[in-house]
Amino acid sequence: MIDRELIKRAIAEDLNGGVDITSMATLSPDAKVSAQFVARNEGVIAGINMAIATLAEVGVTDATALVKDGDLVKSGTVLIKVSGNARGILLAERTALNFLGHLSGISTLTSQWVNAVAGTETKIRDTRKTTPGMRALEKYAVRMGGGTNHRLSLSDAALIKDNHIAAAGGVVAAFSLVHEKFPTSEIEIEVDNLQQLRDVLPLKPGLVLLDNMDPEQCAEAVALVAGATKLEASGGITIENARAYAEAGVDYIAVGALTHSAPNFDIGLDMEVE
Known part of the structure; x- marks a missing residue:
């Protein structure tokens, strides 16, 4: 996947209307390197x-990928080989490494969560x-790590959360309003106790979010719905207790940390001047 507009903005941000002072001072315009x-x-x-694509944006087109997205690699694995103008490669270096x-x-953290529930039917999603x-x-990175995606935007599907429920006057009222106004949209509704789940089940929601329930409560919810709807667990879940939720039988575990708390994967650029 490539977002060329994002690449342009990132490089422009790095230059901030000027030039790469250090590279301009230390490297001749025609210096070549391999990296x-x-x-x-x-x-x-x-x-x-x-x-x-970041390298190509600054005119460096001789780059070869030695692995592909989704590959599991060991420390020391060469990911990309590149050669060309030294100033161009150094201009693109930090932006390319940041991406x-x-x-x-993200893909590495996702794979760790996926491995934590391996052997169950539960999917990890963002x-x-x-x-x-x-x-x-x-x-996209979540998918490369073996996870699945929740909705991409607010307009893709309805997710009725606690604030919507409070504003509408309850789970039944909230669900009914959304279904009435957007009858063809997928609807997921959040519940924070089993009684709310019982109340909403007759409305046949496609998915119910079990908010801040422990594995035992999730197992009760699974038994209660008996396959009538899919269930997603969210809140208070860690990679250490994820398997307990998966073994409770939920269909999905929602993990915000996949994207908001993933540690950076350490990658370096090793360069040789030709």
Whole structure:
């Protein structure tokens, strides 16, 4: 996946209307280099095409990917080889590394959550807790880590949360209003206790979000719905207790941390002047 407009803005931000002072002073205009993007950690890679497109944006087109997004790599793995104008490569270096490190961090963290529930039917999926302007890329990185995506935007589907429920006067009223005004939209509704779940079940929601329930309550909810609707657990879930929720039988575990708290994946650029 490539977002060329984001790349343009990122490079413009780095230059801030000026030039790369250090490279202009230390490198001749025609200096050539060869370089390698190298993983410093073990994890799942995402953002290879964004890095290569960043290089291309500054005129460096001789870049070869040695791995693909979604690949599990070891520390020391060469991800991309590139050669060309030294000033261009150094201009693109930090922006390319920022994209590659951030997206690979998301895919790596996602893969760890996916591994934590391996062997169950539960899927790990993201939320809208994304970096403004980077949602599509961050959700792409989640998929590369083996996770699944929740709605991309507010207009994709309805998610009736506690504030909507309070404003409407209850779960039944809130669901009925949304269904009346947007009858073809997918509707997910949040409940924070089993009675709310019982109240909304006759309305046949496609998905119910179990908010801040423990694994035992989630297991009760699974038994209560008996397959009539899909269930998603959210709130108070950690990678350490994720398996308990998965074994309770929920269909999804929503994890905002996949995008808002993923650590950067350490990648370096090793360069040789020709």
